[in-house]
Amino acid sequence: MATAKKAAAKKTPAAKKPAAKKAAVKKTAAKKAPAKKVAAKKPAAKKVAAKTVAAKKPVAKKAVAKKAPAKKAAAKKAPVKKVKTARKPNAAFMKPMTPSSELAAVIGTNPMPRTDVTKKVWDYIKKNKLQDAVNKRNINADDKLKAVFGGKKTVSMFEMTKLISGHLK
Numbered sequence: 001m002a003t004a005k006k007a008a009a010k011k012t013p014a015a016k017k018p019a020a021k022k023a024a025v026k027k028t029a030a031k032k033a034p035a036k037k038v039a040a041k042k043p044a045a046k047k048v049a050a051k052t053v054a055a056k057k058p059v060a061k062k063a064v065a066k067k068a069p070a071k072k073a074a075a076k077k078a079p080v081k082k083v084k085t086a087r088k089p090n091a092a093f094m095k096p097m098t099p100s101s102e103l104a105a106v107i108g109t110n111p112m113p114r115t116d117v118t119k120k121v122w123d124y125i126k127k128n129k130l131q132d133a134v135n136k137r138n139i140n141a142d143d144k145l146k147a148v149f150g151g152k153k154t155v156s157m158f159e160m161t162k163l164i165s166g167h168l169k
Contacts, residue, residue: 097168102147114168121164 096111107120125131125139132138137156141149149155149163 100167100169102144103164103167105144106148114165117164117168118161121160 093115094113096113097117098111099107099109099117103117106124107117112120124145128142130140130142130145132140132154137158139145139155139157139160141153141155146153148167149160155163
């Protein structure tokens with residue numbers, strides 16, 4: 001009989017440890033759960049029930065104590081945020097490039113940055129409705145763009161930028 005009580009006493013702390021972990025997450029659920037278990041264990045030794053109740057209180061206090069410094073640390077990190085400044089354009093993209101004669105037929109002869117070249121080519125494509133209706137990623141080249149695209153009839157928009165960069169000096 002005594003061994004059965006010891007086995008029951010050993011099982012109760014193990015069974016209540018997960019409940020103690022839940023206490024950190026939900027305090028109200030933890031308060032209701034031990035009350036039911038203690039009421040069910042009245043015939044058991046009072047010392048075991050007192051130890052488990054005493055063991056739960058420090059665990060709950062530790063969890064609360066750990067959460068409070070975390071909030072203070074988060075509050076300290078907030079003022080450290082940097083104020084974003086206006087982005088500077090990359091100098092390589094902004095350097096004026098001279099287009100080849102084939103590309104000049106599409107965008108003009110004036111030297112301009114790569115970004116403007118791409119914009120002008122897209123303006124030409126949209127103005128002449130050269131973008132494929134089914135697959136919008138493809139461009140159907142006309143006579144002027146075939147010279148730029150190396151004789152290809154259809155080019156993807158990603159391949160287009162590669163081909164255009166070959167016509168800039």
